[in-house]
Amino acid sequence: MRLVVALPKGRLLEESRRALAQAGLRLPAPEARKMRLSTEDAELILVRNADVPTYVELGIADLGVVGKDNIEEAGRDLYEPVDLGFGACRLSLIRKPGDSGPIRRVATKYPRITERWLKEQGIPADVIKLHGNVELAALVGLADAVVDVVETGQTLRAAGLAEVATLMESTARLIVNKSALKVKAARIKPLIARLRAP
Amino acid sequence: MRPEGTRVYLGAEARRREALIGALNRLFDAHGYQPVEVPALEAQDPAHPLFDRAFKLVDKTGEVLTLRSEFTTALAKALLTEGLADKEGRYRYAGKLWLREASAEVGRLREFTQVGVELVGVSSPEADAELLALAFEALRVAGAGRAVIEVGLPAFVHDLLDAARLPEDRCEALRRAVDKKAVPELAELLERFGVKGRIREAILALPDLYGGEEVLAEARRHALSERAKLDLDWLEAVRRRLPEVPLIFDFGMARRFDYYTGLTFRAYTPDFGLPLLGGGRYDGGLLPFAAGFALGLERLMEVA
Numbered sequence: 060m061r062l063v064v065a066l067p068k069g070r071l072l073e074e075s076r077r078a079l080a081q082a083g084l085r086l087p088a089p090e091a092r093k094m095r096l097s098t099e100d101a102e103l104i105l106v107r108n109a110d111v112p113t114y115v116e117l118g119i120a121d122l123g124v125v126g127k128d129n130i131e132e133a134g135r136d137l138y139e140p141v142d143l144g145f146g147a148c149r150l151s152l153i154r155k156p157g158d159s160g161p162i163r164r165v166a167t168k169y170p171r172i173t174e175r176w177l178k179e180q181g182i183p184a185d186v187i188k189l190h191g192n193v194e195l196a197a198l199v200g201l202a203d204a205v206v207d208v209v210e211t212g213q214t215l216r217a218a219g220l221a222e223v224a225t226l227m228e229s230t231a232r233l234i235v236n237k238s239a240l241k242v243k244a245a246r247i248k249p250l251i252a253r254l255r256a257p
Numbered sequence: 258m259r260p261e262g263t264r265v266y267l268g269a270e271a272r273r274r275e276a277l278i279g280a281l282n283r284l285f286d287a288h289g290y291q292p293v294e295v296p297a298l299e300a301q302d303p304a305h306p307l308f309d310r311a312f313k314l315v316d317k318t319g320e321v322l323t324l325r326s327e328f329t330t331a332l333a334k335a336l337l338t339e340g341l342a343d344k345e346g347r348y349r350y351a352g353k354l355w356l357r358e359a360s361a362e363v364g365r366l367r368e369f370t371q372v373g374v375e376l377v378g379v380s381s382p383e384a385d386a387e388l389l390a391l392a393f394e395a396l397r398v399a400g401a402g403r404a405v406i407e408v409g410l411p412a413f414v415h416d417l418l419d420a421a422r423l424p425e426d427r428c429e430a431l432r433r434a435v436d437k438k439a440v441p442e443l444a445e446l447l448e449r450f451g452v453k454g455r456i457r458e459a460i461l462a463l464p465d466l467y468g469g470e471e472v473l474a475e476a477r478r479h480a481l482s483e484r485a486k487l488d489l490d491w492l493e494a495v496r497r498r499l500p501e502v503p504l505i506f507d508f509g510m511a512r513r514f515d516y517y518t519g520l521t522f523r524a525y526t527p528d529f530g531l532p533l534l535g536g537g538r539y540d541g542g543l544l545p546f547a548a549g550f551a552l553g554l555e556r557l558m559e560v561a
Contacts, residue, residue, distance in 0.1 A: 060527075117362060118530010140464065142441035232441075238525040238532060240438075241407055241505055244468050255440070 060243050062101045065120035067108040067129075071231055074145045075124035082253035110169075111136060112234060121239035122247065124215035128208065128229040132169045138235040141254045146231035151222040152176075153215060154204045155197060166196035176206075176226045194218050262358065262367025270558075274370075277557060278351050280398050281372045288391055290349035290374045295331040297353070299323050305330055306515060310356045324355040329516075332375055333543035337467060342544050346380035365553055366529075369435040373551030376490065380546035385538060389495065392534055392550050393502045396524055399552065400561035401533055403505055408466075409510035410492060410515055416485045417459050421452045429513075431460065436511045437465035455481065460539070466508035473516035476508045487488060492520055516542035522550065528560040 066075050076086050086103045087096035111125035112133035128150050130139060134196060139215045149181055151171060154162075166187040167173045173186050175199060184203070190197060193207040197220055206226060215222065233254055240247050261266070266274055282292070302308060302320040312324040325331055328350050336342045351372040358367055374391065376384055389406060394500065396404045402446055418428050427450050434443040443464065447457050459479035466472050466479070473493065480486045495506060519538030526533060536550020 116530075138438040140438045140440055235438075236530050238530050241467065241507065242405065242525050242527045244505070248465075248468065 060100075060246050061248060062122065062243065063104065063120045063218065064101060065104050065111050065114040065198060066118070066121075067104050067125055068105050068112050069108065069221035071108070071124060071146050072105070075143070075231065078124075078143050078145070078254065079250075081251055084250055104130050109133065115234050118236045118238060120234060120236065121243060122235045124231055124233055126229045127232055128169065128172070128227065130232060130234060131227065132171050134171060136237065138237060138240055139232045140251050141233040141234060143231040145232060147229070148205060148208050148210045149228045150226040151209045152204055152206055152224040152226065153194065153220050154223050155211075157206040158203065160203065162203045162238070164202040164206050165206055166193055166202035166209075168193055169206055172226060173206045194220055258347075260367070262365075264366060264368070264555075273561070274554060274558065275557075277399060277554065277561065278370075278372055278380070281347065281395055281552065282351060284395060284398050285349040285374050285391070288347070288387075290347040293332060293335070293348045293350050294352070295325070295328070295335050295350070297325045297333065297355075298550065299325055306498040310358065312355050312357050325352075326352070326354055328371060328373055329375065329539070329549055330543060333547065336377060336544060341377070343378060347374065347376055349374045363460075368555035372554060373548055373549060375549035377544055377547045380538070380540050380548075382491055382498065385491075385495045385548060386498035386552060388548055389499055389504070389522060390538065391500055392522065392524065392536065393554060396534065399533075399557045401524070401526050401528075401557060403528060404524045404533055404560075405505055406521045406522050406524050406534075407493075407505045407507055407510075408492065408520050409507045410488050410520055411511045411515070412488055412519070413480070413485050413508050414463060416482050416488075416512035417456065417463065418454050419459065420481055421450070423450055423452070432511050432513070435460070435463045435509050436513075438509060440464050454491050463509040467506060469505055472506050472508065495520065518542055519548065523538070526560055529556060531556055533557055533560065 065070050079086060084101060086101055087098050089105065090096065094105050104120060108125055110128050111123040112130055112135045115123045115133040116137050124143065126146055150172060161168040162182055162184045164187060165173055166189050167191060169245050170186045170188045177184050188201055194207045196202045197205045209222060212222060235247060285437030300323060301323050307326040311326040314322045316322050332348060332350065350493065353368055353370050355368050358365060376388055393406060416519050418431055430446055434446055443461060447460060459481060462479050477489060480489055498508055503508050516539045517537040517541050523535040524530040533556050534552045538548035
């Protein structure tokens, strides 16, 4: 029973591989420019963070690792049985210090979470979807505020911006395809138990 | 231009679809299920489980119609109007359904075809066993011989959540965490809502109550109410009648919008990531006594 695992390229990749290896699932080491790597009992596919839930929900991958922020944004039908603890960050509302005018336009890579939060807060603002360098939008006036990922806050302060509110906290999660968990339970259920073990 | 999530079928593919529908129809017919046709146009009904996701049209009177999004509700309404709701009956259907999903993707068309049956007017472990055996045969006929059927008891989850005596929004938050098997969130919510003792322990166990026969015994340990015990007795009675059908279980399955009151089931295959079939018992919801299931034709075509 082969397992197909989708992992995000970037900062979560090494820690995800290590956590899975400790739980007994060894994945091949990434090689330059390779998107698919195989061993006898597992295949690793490397995708962008925001795409991990898509590959897993549709069953192209049996399981994957991705931040809670990306899971919430994707809003897909998946199991998320384990908090892996690493990759801690938060989604924050960010403005120029001193900006106190009404928020009418918010730029973000997370339009779904942002819209939901604005609605909860009763702020009637429009959301602009961006694909990167989100802070810039607040600096150059594309938006009155931005919603973006914050780890330590250093980058933000260096850019002359300030966090105004936290929308959510996030850590890396194991996500599992709904059908794979059942059909491949013999491999996935023990893996989940080992990943949860402190 | 053709709308997103719709398909044209030609040549060999059209023939294979036709053959598959024909084979399933013949199987259901051989088991005494009568054909039924229901309209694709329906009067809008905000209480319909898929109301939000259904296509809406405006009638010449200005009233809103919906496109059929599901067969079970449509058939139940038809039987109620025809005065057949209480009578024992075996019905089969095959046809198109429409849902205005945000985007169409693998196995998720906006116009799709289902073939299914409803067994009306009886409620017993025998009736459920008949449907499960038929579902298993249908999967084999459709060439999905590697598929397994998973049985769940949504009432088991709802029962335990009710036992926690929480306001509705908190209950709903717990249900969502259980359904996603999001154990970290579930533990945090139980803590925050002050749920303690055996109820906490039982709710926290729900997400992991899946697998083979061994989980039945585990579920028994967490069955706190009389009703939960009766539900498990019923399920055992169904299973005893089906020694040849490989069943797996999940007692943490609890979707939001459904009308199911008894056991529910789905079929999974290692060859495709989405369920091939779904069904269950819905006594008292739409009809006094009824259960049924439907197979997704487009999904079957992916594995057949």
